[in-house]
Amino acid sequence: xxxxxxxxxxxxxxxxxxxxxxxxxxxxxxxxxxxxxxxxxxxxxxxxxxxxxxxxxxxxxxxxxxxxxxxxxxxxxxxxxxxxxxxxxxxxxxxxxxxxxxxxxxxxxxxxxxxxxxxxxxxxxxxxxxxxxxxxxxxxxxxxxxxxxxxxxxxxxxxxxxxxxxxxxxxxxxxxxxxxxxxxxxxxxxxxxxxxxxxxxxxxxxxxxxxxxx
Ligand SMILES: C[S@@+](CC[C@H](N)C(=O)[O-])C[C@H]1O[C@@H](n2cnc3c(N)ncnc32)[C@H](O)[C@@H]1O
Numbered sequence: 001x002x003x004x005x006x007x008x009x010x011x012x013x014x015x016x017x018x019x020x021x022x023x024x025x026x027x028x029x030x031x032x033x034x035x036x037x038x039x040x041x042x043x044x045x046x047x048x049x050x051x052x053x054x055x056x057x058x059x060x061x062x063x064x065x066x067x068x069x070x071x072x073x074x075x076x077x078x079x080x081x082x083x084x085x086x087x088x089x090x091x092x093x094x095x096x097x098x099x100x101x102x103x104x105x106x107x108x109x110x111x112x113x114x115x116x117x118x119x120x121x122x123x124x125x126x127x128x129x130x131x132x133x134x135x136x137x138x139x140x141x142x143x144x145x146x147x148x149x150x151x152x153x154x155x156x157x158x159x160x161x162x163x164x165x166x167x168x169x170x171x172x173x174x175x176x177x178x179x180x181x182x183x184x185x186x187x188x189x190x191x192x193x194x195x196x197x198x199x200x201x202x203x204x205x206x207x208x209x210x211x212x213x214x
Contacts, residue, residue, distance in 0.1 A: 018207040029185040031061030032127035037072035041126040043113040045077035048088035059102040074105040114145035137169040170206040182210035
């Protein structure tokens with residue numbers, strides 16, 4: 001296995017642990033309670049390294065279905081960069097994983113996450129909207145629009161989960177999302193986060209979860 005792949009695998013194990021800390025059953029934010037398929041919208045997903053981790057995590061959180069016993073999870077990823085979306089499409093294929101009793105349905109779209117209404121696949125609402133390494137610091141107006149869309153795409157009891165690379169950007173995003181109508185449920189620092197070359201930046205350094213204010 002390449003050292004890049006090893007790093008990626010370790011990052012994913014740590015992300016899974018962070019998800020357990022913020023949306024696991026013992027936490028302030030309970031896992032989504034959908035009867036049917038759990039629907040995840042991953043905005044600004046890049047090549048969506050986290051697709052398998054997210055679908056596995058939310059399948060684990062789900063009660064087994066009646067009937068066929070399969071836990072169904074759908075993930076729809078959106079990013080403006082077509083090359084990254086093509087990479088995600090190549091790596092993550094829908095299918096049934098019989099050993100884990102999970103049916104996964106992946107879809108990846110090239111598009112602007114600040115203008116989701118133009119996509120037909122996006123006219124439904126989601127149990128979870130996820131944004132890994134949101135980029136609020138590098139274009140606050142566009143990211144405010146993306147945050148607005150993220151909140152608007154949640155089911156009434158849905159959850160928005162974000163991760164951030166550095167402390168200031170995380171705090172700015174927390175403030176912006178709360179101003180736009182998000183209610184912060186929990187925010188936790190990842191103490192195992194892998195350091196990046198830029199001082200103060202690290203992978204999934206913070207993870208926060210919101211619901212929409214009533
Ligand atoms: C810091 S990267 C994070 C990528 C990925 N989530 C990850 O953690 O590896 C930010 C991502 O935002 C995407 N992005 C920026 N503006 C966007 C927009 N308006 N709509 C969709 N994606 C956007 C970029 O293409 C990039 O993939």
